[in-house]
Amino acid sequence: MFFLGVNIPDNKIVSIALTSIHGVGRQTGIRLCNQLLIHPQCRLKDLPEDKVTQLSTLLNGMTIETELKKQVADNIGKLVQIGAFKGLRHKAGLPANGGRTSTNAKTAKRMNRSRLSIDN
Amino acid sequence: MRPTTVCLRSVWKGPFFVPLPAAPKDGSAVETMARASTILPSHVGRKFMVHNGKDFLPVLVSEQMVNHKLGEFAPTRKPFTFKKSDKKLR
Numbered sequence: 001m002f003f004l005g006v007n008i009p010d011n012k013i014v015s016i017a018l019t020s021i022h023g024v025g026r027q028t029g030i031r032l033c034n035q036l037l038i039h040p041q042c043r044l045k046d047l048p049e050d051k052v053t054q055l056s057t058l059l060n061g062m063t064i065e066t067e068l069k070k071q072v073a074d075n076i077g078k079l080v081q082i083g084a085f086k087g088l089r090h091k092a093g094l095p096a097n098g099g100r101t102s103t104n105a106k107t108a109k110r111m112n113r114s115r116l117s118i119d120n
Numbered sequence: 121m122r123p124t125t126v127c128l129r130s131v132w133k134g135p136f137f138v139p140l141p142a143a144p145k146d147g148s149a150v151e152t153m154a155r156a157s158t159i160l161p162s163h164v165g166r167k168f169m170v171h172n173g174k175d176f177l178p179v180l181v182s183e184q185m186v187n188h189k190l191g192e193f194a195p196t197r198k199p200f201t202f203k204k205s206d207k208k209l210r
Contacts, residue, residue: 082185086192092199
């Protein structure tokens with residue numbers, strides 16, 4: 001089922017299907033379902049239409065998907081712009097939280113530079 | 121996703137800062153070794169020379185820098201550069 005993003009996992013339980021949206025995790029999914037009184041074992045394809053519209057309105061009010069990615073990219077861009085140490089580490093693609101660089105820095109080398117832009 | 125929480129000091133205590141000397145009239149830089157002091161709104165527009173262990177690095181405070189510490193803008197290590205050595209292998 002197409003939600004605001006490109007969420008199409010129909011056969012899954014609602015709270016778990018919602019986690020495929022960027023910005024919604026396990027806890028937020030469960031909280032949303034409890035708020036709308038959706039049965040914890042209800043599958044996404046069995047949801048009535050009014051519940052689907054209520055879900056959409058709730059999700060529209062949160063920062064998710066591209067808005068969230070932009071927020072993160074802006075925060076990191078601000079650090080780079082003011083010249084802080086963390087900004088320099090993001091630009092160099094190295095660990096920004098004090099990790100060692102002599103060995104192990106695989107995740108940072110792969111991801112830290114791309115966090116500056118929205119498309120990662 | 122939670123935003124990155126840099127400050128670890130409890131809010132009710134107020135920010136940690138060091139009483140810095142008054143800004144000189146001609147706008148020249150003030151040398152300081154207080155890297156841990158928070159940048160306050162009254163510091164915006166001033167120039168500081170922050171110690172990094174060896175030299176003093178210039179920092180011009182802008183409005184976006186307000187809740188950071190002075191030491192964040194004076195890196196303490198030289199950036200790593202890979203140098204290929206020209207020794208011939210036997």
